[in-house]
Amino acid sequence: MPEINHQSPKKDVPAMHYQGRMHALQKELINRWYQDLHGVWENQQGDKKEISARGAVSLMISGNCIELLRAFDLLPIYPEINALQLAIRKQALEYLLKAEEVGYSTDNCGYVKADMAFLLEGASTGLQTRIPKPSLLLCNFVGCNTYIKWFEHLAHFTGAPLFSLDIPFLTSEEPTPDQTAYVMTQIKELIKVLEKISGRKFDIDRLREIVSLSAQAEDYWAKIKDFAKRVPCPFEAYFDSTTMMGPLYVYRGTPEGVKFFQETYREFEEKVKLGIGVVPQERFRVVVEAPPPYPYFKVFRDLFTSWGACSVASTYSCVGGIWEFDFRHDPKDPLGSIARHMLIHNVCNRNYLQRYRQIERYIREWSADALIIHSVKSCRLFSAGHGDMREYFSKTLNIPTLFVESDLEDPRYYSPAQMKNRFDAFFEALEHRKFGKTSQGTAG
């Protein structure tokens, strides 16, 4: 366990640009994925026959089984990534309003609304590429009920075939044999469907290779997360982890994915050796719960950085999988480990109290000073009950807890001035608690 520096360093910090090799590599990979999807779209238009006739399959992030798609050389389409890209590029509002025109409620998940309006408009992505029509809608119901509705809507409006992968919710630490058997049967059914749409025979050895590549990337990812236990923390385990989630879900099971995490690991390893933190003077270490406000991603990050606060762990970075507690895909048991990944090793399919335990573990093992709960209106999976979570951490465990509300997609729910006031007030109090003195003037 690293020693925490209880000296209060100065908190005047220069403006941050949050760049590094990892960010450049991530951008390159995500751009390439968008180009690949565009290639599939062009091929569907029937005017560029030379482009590979690969198919693309829509699936959701939580506990995603990308390895199975890779085994059939199918590209993933992640509607959630599309939605977050719209938000981070500040294009979401336009689509949200269009969705409301066709009947979506202001109270429905903004991700679904933005993505559906984008689809109905037949729009181009921020990279001027197109998203192809999926060969299959793979509704991997892993915890989030909204996924089901999202995929029903995609099926209604695209006419694409829908396969539902029903993952029983995890009510205890280990799934029951019946739950596991149910998932295994469905995986086998899915393989038959994938064989049909891809025109390829299933090859278990090919899947073993893919799963082995997944495990290598997961190893690096777990070690990267472990770096966040160091003081100072070499990367932002909320914001930077969000950036790394793209390659983790799109490129898991590929050599490119392994390379990305290997190079990122080396970049952070170097920073650890040199004692360089992601914030110049690390004063506070926090754990963050729930997704970020994508329309204000950098503004929100600045609220942390301006106080010398660094996230050392986050639950949101575990939506697609939890690898920091030893789980790896297993080439010796590829299908079994895919089932375990969906059932147990992702934050969405674990129950609400298991999330409390996970956060407690983060606070203890990653030596955090506080918990920040960013409750997003869109996502009830995360947010329903956040008041109870605050009560538990602040009153029962006596851990300083900041509770703020906005949204992951809809900029109308983010109030910059109010959010800043809440953060400033919280960090002032935390400063007093940690360093035993009050702030000199306002931060940032």
Place this chain on the structure above:
Amino acid sequence: MNALAGIINRCGDIVEDVSFAAVREYKQKTGNKALGYFPVYSPVEIFRAAGFLPVGLNGAGNKIEITSADSRFGSFICSIIKSTLELAIKGHLDVLDGMVFYDICDSARNLAYVIERNFSEKMFMDYIHLPQRSNGAAAVSFLSSEYGRIYKKLSEINSTASSTEKLRENITLYNANRRLLRELYRFREKRPHDLATRELYVLMRSGNFLDVQEHNQILSEALKELDGRRLKPKDTVRVIVEGSFCEQPPLELLDIMDSVGYYVVDDDFLIGRRLFERDIPAKGNPIQALAQGYMKNSVSSSVRHDPKRPRVDALLEKIRRHRVQAVIFLYAKFCEPGLFDYVLYKNVLDKEKIPYLFIEFEEKMWTFEKMRMELETFMESLLFEYA
């Protein structure tokens, strides 16, 4: 007061009583335990066979003030989540020995665990995963294992022996209950002027708090009495109401629909009480029969995903079957499953040129003027524009 009015008044009192006096009375009389279940569907036969009185929880309407639960669940969470927690915080649910939740939506799932954390000393909590896919051998087999698991757990808690016979007896009793409810709905469809929406509703919902044998008796008597009722038919519009499958609208809102002049000939209020289209076989393996019933014999619902049976088709079929002029969508504010479904329904009804009205309610609401106006305006448009 005639016999029918007496029955309906008693049912109304039971429905509006948030102290659960009927459940307390039953427990005192029988010494049995009580098991609360959250919407939408629940395999009540299994609970009762294990010696528990199944108690249907559908929030607290506008009968309690939310003073504590809103600090645990945000402002964008539907009322039933908060009123259920408020009932627990205020001690009204102390009458229950346990509670069961299902995978109907993300808020309900998290509520299950908030209840567990805060009330585990008073009651146990269980969570049943109802399959979200088309029927098939794997889903039926998995659901059978879920039902087997809960039956074993409840039997152990109650120290009762597992009994196939008991399960079959309960299937028979609840088949009778569902048949009586179907009969009431058929009556309503044929003679809507002789049975008000609220009357049918309280007759049905009182079953949430009574033992099924008593409820069957009440429904039989009500049907007998109704047969002799001869009220004057009104010049009205036949509609179906869709959307209130979980959180329930205030009774006042049902009265307004009647008074504005709608005949609600079908609805999805408390749809879990009458999910099955046909009787469940009371022979063979009862656990498997119930699982098959859920997977193969249930009506369309917003919380049951079946890629092979899109909900829009089921709605169109319902509209045609009942020969209604319009649909009133009655959704609870912040209800994710319902509000999502509305988009697809709207899309299809627009294409089919079937008129509809969208209304959002909250169970805790107590002023209805805006809704009355919306319902009246829609009625006028039906009478003049679509006529």
